[in-house]
Amino acid sequence: MFFGGFNYHGNSFEQTYRCYPASFIDKPQLEIGDKIIMPPSALDRLASLHIDYPMLFELHNAATERVSHCGVLEFIAEEGMIYMPYWMMQNLLLQEGDVVRVKNTTLPKGTYVKLQPHTKDFLDISNPKAILETTLRNFSCLTTGDSIMVAYNNKKYYIDIVETKPSSAISIIETDCEVDFAPPLDYKEPERPQPLTTSKAPEQAQGLQSEAEAEIKFTPFTGAGRRLDGKPAKENAPIIGSSVKNNKSEPVNGTKLISPSTSEGSSSRQAKGKLVFGSNANRAPKDAQNVAPKETSEETAKKEQPKFQAFTGKKYSLKG
Structure with a gap:
């Protein structure tokens, strides 16, 4: 039966209205929730x-085939018009004055809902769970695919309804509903550092080896040679940075190290003013003296000079 523009089919109510946002009647609190304002005639028919x-x-x-669900707050709108939250008009792709069909329905109580914030700023709220619980008290139902608006601290946060159980549209009035969160739409996982490939390992090893070769090597015995008797050495052997090998006599930075068992070479090297270590350092064998070349007159004069002797001063008594 059709009466006054309303269709009655048993217990059903269905009517078309022109929709306008809540700002047209100066009711900003309508934006916080999912309730609409209908004309008084709708209340009479529903009663x-x-x-x-x-x-x-x-x-x-009907123009876009978009469907959503809502509750009702008041019946004070002009006839043929309804007022709804602006975010709800965005979900239905409605403009001011567009026609929308309103039909009464019954929804099951929700047991599960999955939410996904548009931005990760919502997770930065000190207690997002409490804010969400307070906001959802103004909602009557939730529909999969809708984007609800949560207002907090003079800022609007939009949240997508990703999934609802036990159906695609549920009632959340006086029910315990499990809530799950999906990662925000603008969330990006941090990039993991890539491990070094095996092909780069030999190149890195070669680089380390070249750096090690470029370092200055340690060179021992880099000082100048000096005689124990204080006389200047006639000639300085070239500085050679090498280690002592075996027991052979090798020049080490101007000083030759000779073992005590050295025979003929010891006297000749001692005559040249080199430092000789060993029990035979102060004297040379007779055979070696016969074989040694004749020294010049200048070297003979220097040998005849008195050598330094320790403790040769005068002695004194402590009694005076």
Whole structure:
């Protein structure tokens, strides 16, 4: 039966209205929730029907085939018009004055809902769970695919309804509902550092080896040679940075190290003013003296000079 533009089919209510945002009637609190404002005639017709409470409605935009669900707050709108939150008009792709079909419906109580914030700023709130619970008290139902708006601290946060159970549209009035969060839409996983490939390992080893070769090697015995008797050495052997090998006599930075068992070479090297270590350092064998070449007159004169002797001063008594 059709009466006054309303269709009655048993306990159903269905009517088309022109929709406008809540700002048209100066009710900003309407934006916080999912409830609409309907004309008084709708209340009269609904009261005469045997419908379930609380009143829930299905909103259908025939032009875009978008469907959502809502509750009702008041019946004070002008006839043929309804007012709804602006975020709900965005979900239905409605403009001001567009036609929307309103039909009463019954939804099951929700047991599970999965939410996904648009931005990760929502997770930076000190207690997002408490803010969400407070906001959802103004909602009657949730529909999969909708984006609800949560206002907090003069900022609006949009959250997608990713999944609802036990159906695609649920009632959240006086029910315990499990809530799960999906990563925000703008969330990006941190990049993991890539390990070095095996092909780069030999190149790195070669680089370390070249650096090690470039370092200055340690050179021992880099000082100048000096005689124990204080006389200047006639000639300085070239500085050679090498280690002593075996027991052979090798020049080490101007000083030759000769073992005590050295025979003929010891006297000749001693005559040249080199430092000789060993028990035969102060004297040379007779055979070696016969074989040694004749020294010049200048070297003979220097040998005849008295050598330094320790403790040759005068002695004194402590008694005076």
